[in-house]
Amino acid sequence: MFGQARFADTNALLSERAHKVGTLIVVHRGTSAGSVVENTPEAVRAALASGGDVIEIDAVASRDGEFFAFHDGEEARLLGEATNLRLCTAAEIRERRYIHNDRPGRPAHIVGLVELLDGVPAGTLVNVDRSWRWWERLLPALDTLRMSNQLLLKCSASHVERINVLRAHPVKYPFIAICSTEEQAHRHLEDPELNTVGVELLAATPESPFLDPAVLSRLRARDALIMVNAEVLATATDLFAGHDDERAVLHSPAEGWGPLFDLGVDAIQTDWPWLLRDYRNSLRDVGVPA
Incomplete structure (x- = not known):
């Protein structure tokens, strides 16, 4: 079971999913290919069909305070203009x-965040990313969905002011601290005001302590979900x-993802969920824990 014992009911869905499948596949922005756009309901369904266990969706707020599923900064690539959506009205x-992707009969519009979350298939785990700057207003909106066991929130461990907003909120959403040091990880895992279910580890070089099995063992001893990014x-x-x-894709899965399984991480974020699923399954077929 991930997280502190007193949050076991909230964290049960995540823990049970990991127990069932092994290393969780976290799908970056949902699966976008062909006519399907990232951060949309279609991307969520495509990610689930592609083997995803957790779907990452980005959040942005309009100038007048409405929330949308979009990664700001990607406007030029996706919308053909450079204006940041945070400067726009709803x-x-x-x-x-x-x-x-826009075409007659099927307009490809930006979806409201609450609308998207409210429509995900029952039991779907969603990581709502890049939301921390708006937690004062967003958390009450998420509360109305009654999905605290399905929604995972993330924030850099160094953003103390933002994390204090989460600490003060009465609904204890599963929280993943983005950490660059072991000290940051332990500090958030032991915080009694946070439902810190796990840590996302950043390792800039092979010399990072996060590639040391002993460091990961100490985190596991705190019942932490250990997540890394492969995208x-x-x-x-x-x-x-x-x-x-x-x-993994251009050379071999064993070269790209193999070391992550060797470390025994609990979740890998990827843009290629179907290939990662097949590799995970291949490890299981030969008796390697996946």
Whole structure:
């Protein structure tokens, strides 16, 4: 069971899913391919069909305070313009369309965040990412959905002010602290005001302590879910010592994802869930814990 014992009921769905499948596949922005756009209900369904166990969805707020499922900063690529959606009104956001996917009879519009979450299939686990700057207003909106056992929230462990908002909120959503040091991880895991269910580990180089099995063992001793990122961002930032999707897809799964399974991580975020699922299954077929 992940997290502190007193939050066992809230964390049961996540823990049971991991117990059933082994290493969880976290799908970055849902699965976008063909006519399906990231951060949409269709991307959620495509991610589940592709083997995803947890779906990551980004949050952004309009200038007048409405929430949408979108990764701000990607406007030029997806919408054909450079204006950040945070500077737009909700009405202006609703008028925009995904330029490569919009077509007659099926408009590709930006979806409201609460609308998307309210429509996910029953029992779906969703990581609501990039939401921390709006927690004062967003958390009460999430409360209305009564999905605290399904929604995972993340924030950098260094954002103390933002995490204090979560600490003060009465509904204790499962929280994953994004950590670059072991000290950060332990500090949040032992915080009695947070339902810290796990930690997302960042490792810039192979010399990072997070590649030391002893360090991970200490985190597991606190019943922490250990998550790493394999997706490759447009910035080319190395998220976990070069063990990533590109290496897995362009070279071999064993080279890209194998070291993550060797470390025994509990969750891997990826843009290629169907390939990661097949690799996980192949390990299980030969008797390797996955």
